[in-house]
Amino acid sequence: MKRSISPFGNESVRLRLIEEKDLQATLSWRNREEARVWFKSSGLLSYEQHRGWFQRYQEKDDDFLFVVEADGNLVGQASVYGVDWNTASAEVGRFLVAPEGAGKGYIHRACGELVRFCGEVLNLQYVFLEVFEHNERAFRLYQQNGFVEEQRYDGLIRMGRRTAGIE
Numbered sequence: 001m002k003r004s005i006s007p008f009g010n011e012s013v014r015l016r017l018i019e020e021k022d023l024q025a026t027l028s029w030r031n032r033e034e035a036r037v038w039f040k041s042s043g044l045l046s047y048e049q050h051r052g053w054f055q056r057y058q059e060k061d062d063d064f065l066f067v068v069e070a071d072g073n074l075v076g077q078a079s080v081y082g083v084d085w086n087t088a089s090a091e092v093g094r095f096l097v098a099p100e101g102a103g104k105g106y107i108h109r110a111c112g113e114l115v116r117f118c119g120e121v122l123n124l125q126y127v128f129l130e131v132f133e134h135n136e137r138a139f140r141l142y143q144q145n146g147f148v149e150e151q152r153y154d155g156l157i158r159m160g161r162r163t164a165g166i167e
């Protein structure tokens with residue numbers, strides 16, 4: 001069962017756990033051609049598939065998907081998952097912007113807040129991610145948030161950072 005987590009953020013963005021009412025919006029972002037090509041499973045998803053994922057997700061306590069709000073509007077999502085409580089590490093990802101919120105720095109700031117949350121609330125020490133090597137926009141965003149390249153394989157770049165010490 002998933003623990004309850006209070007919304008968090010800064011003066012610009014607020015992150016709160018995804019709820020059933022967010023499924024339609026998050027699915028529409030995920031299914032955009034420009035967005036889904038950047039995910040490892042890039043096929044179109046139906047609402048039923050997305051809802052099935054959500055139901056399984058709700059049972060997990062190592063997987064947290066946040067919707068990002070700015071000025072009361074949904075502007076995107078960000079996630080930490082595969083939490084390994086023993087090694088205090090996890091993967092971050094599923095970063096997506098709503099088309100109307102794109103290019104405004106919301107996901108940049110959400111990424112920073114997510115890393116802070118991982119350190120301060122989940123007590124993780126290290127987070128990593130995978131990004132396609134041609135996804136320059138996402139790669140730059142991660143670099144600006146302190147992630148450094150660790151490895152390249154199969155067209156992907158693995159990047160990681162400690163949760164503390166780099167801002």
Ligand SMILES: CC(C)(COP(=O)(O)OP(=O)(O)OC[C@H]1O[C@@H](n2cnc3c(N)ncnc32)[C@H](O)[C@@H]1OP(=O)(O)O)[C@@H](O)C(=O)NCCC(=O)NCCS
Binds near residue numbers: 095103135
């Ligand atoms: C990757 C993705 C989430 C980035 O979203 P975005 O809205 O373009 O990103 P942001 O605007 O939050 O941040 C990036 C830009 O904001 C800029 N920015 C940073 N702080 C800012 C601020 N305070 N105000 C305004 N802009 C700011 C950054 O410098 C960056 O600009 P640059 O790319 O010109 O250097 C989005 O392109 C997307 O959904 N892509 C499809 C899915 C995807 O690729 N996900 C990642 C998979 S690994």
